[in-house]
Amino acid sequence: MKRVDDAAVVLDQAGMTYTVRSAEAIGTRSLRARLRGGASGLRTNTVEALQPLSLVVRRGESVGVIGTNGSGKSTLMKLVTGQLHPTTGHVFAATTPVMLGVNAALVRQVSGEDNIMLGCLAMGMSQVEAEAKYDSIVELSGLEPKALQLPLKAYSSGMASRLQFAIATAVDPDILVIDEALNTGDAQFRARTRSRIDQLREQAGCVFLVSHSMSTIQEMCTRAIWIEQGVLTMDSGAKSVTKTYARYTRKKARGDHEGALALLEAERGVLKRTHVTWPDGARPDRVSAP
Numbered sequence: 001m002k003r004v005d006d007a008a009v010v011l012d013q014a015g016m017t018y019t020v021r022s023a024e025a026i027g028t029r030s031l032r033a034r035l036r037g038g039a040s041g042l043r044t045n046t047v048e049a050l051q052p053l054s055l056v057v058r059r060g061e062s063v064g065v066i067g068t069n070g071s072g073k074s075t076l077m078k079l080v081t082g083q084l085h086p087t088t089g090h091v092f093a094a095t096t097p098v099m100l101g102v103n104a105a106l107v108r109q110v111s112g113e114d115n116i117m118l119g120c121l122a123m124g125m126s127q128v129e130a131e132a133k134y135d136s137i138v139e140l141s142g143l144e145p146k147a148l149q150l151p152l153k154a155y156s157s158g159m160a161s162r163l164q165f166a167i168a169t170a171v172d173p174d175i176l177v178i179d180e181a182l183n184t185g186d187a188q189f190r191a192r193t194r195s196r197i198d199q200l201r202e203q204a205g206c207v208f209l210v211s212h213s214m215s216t217i218q219e220m221c222t223r224a225i226w227i228e229q230g231v232l233t234m235d236s237g238a239k240s241v242t243k244t245y246a247r248y249t250r251k252k253a254r255g256d257h258e259g260a261l262a263l264l265e266a267e268r269g270v271l272k273r274t275h276v277t278w279p280d281g282a283r284p285d286r287v288s289a290p
């Protein structure tokens with residue numbers, strides 16, 4: 001049983017199945033299907049992206065989220081931020097999570113400087129608060145004053161990531177979700193990012209970090225979860241999860257599918273499942289979709 005008194009985020013048997021209208025139902029029947037003719041088949045498809053899983057993430061934790069392409073990591077993060085409602089179970093968060101993703105809103109046509117102000121205002125700061133945060137955002141971004149005058153469309157992806165990270169963390173979020181946004185950064189940016197994440201954790205926040213880079217997860221996370229084919233497979237210290245996952249991907253890469261499957265099943269067999277219990281009155285607010 002997991003008590004949730006000091007939890008920042010709790011998933012209680014949360015799962016997600018997408019329902020997608022088939023190509024024919026939306027009037028774009030494939031050429032192959034048209035050439036074959038015959039019956040049209042289903043008009044809707046379902047994708048079970050995430051099987052029901054339970055997790056308790058406490059204040060002060062930074063949790064890496066790993067797994068192969070299409071395994072359900074982004075879906076899980078969207079459940080945490082409330083962008084999606086789970087189709088089974090519940091997701092709770094103590095405060096509204098801030099999502100820092102590859103597509104987080106930066107305006108391409110306006111300068112870096114204006115993006116800082118717009119971003120701060122969009123996150124609910126007053127103009128005075130935004131002005132007060134301005135210098136620290138510039139410092140964290142590590143961008144030169146000259147670069148801040150340029151429109152975002154002239155930035156490299158690494159420069160845009162720096163700015164995005166610096167803006168998103170300016171509000172000192174309690175719960176920060178970073179989905180693949182740090183992979184373009186250089187060594188200096190990684191060092192700054194790491195110390196900012198540590199700072200947020202020290203302030204009793206928690207961080208989720210989705211990445212395909214095992215070194216990034218090891219460097220920045222205290223804990224990691226491995227999701228494979230929509231199933232929670234491992235939940236433990238960042239080092240041990242990333243090492244096991246690396247063994248799994250190596251087996252797959254050299255065509256040892258049986259070995260990879262055996263490893264997957266072994267980990268699932270020993271995974272300690274979380275059963276959430278709520279002490280009276282301690283349940284955090286439910287995350288609501290925008």
Ligand SMILES: Nc1ncnc2c1ncn2[C@@H]1O[C@H](COP(=O)(O)OP(=O)(O)OP(=O)(O)O)[C@@H](O)[C@H]1O
Pocket residue numbers: 018019020047048049067068069070071072073074075076
């Ligand atoms: N809006 C959607 N509608 C239907 N299916 C979706 C949708 N979004 C994701 N999926 C499906 O859900 C599964 C999980 O996708 P998700 O994006 O969560 O994986 P991921 O682990 O983040 O992948 P990647 O590492 O490639 O970013 C995939 O099979 C994907 O095709």
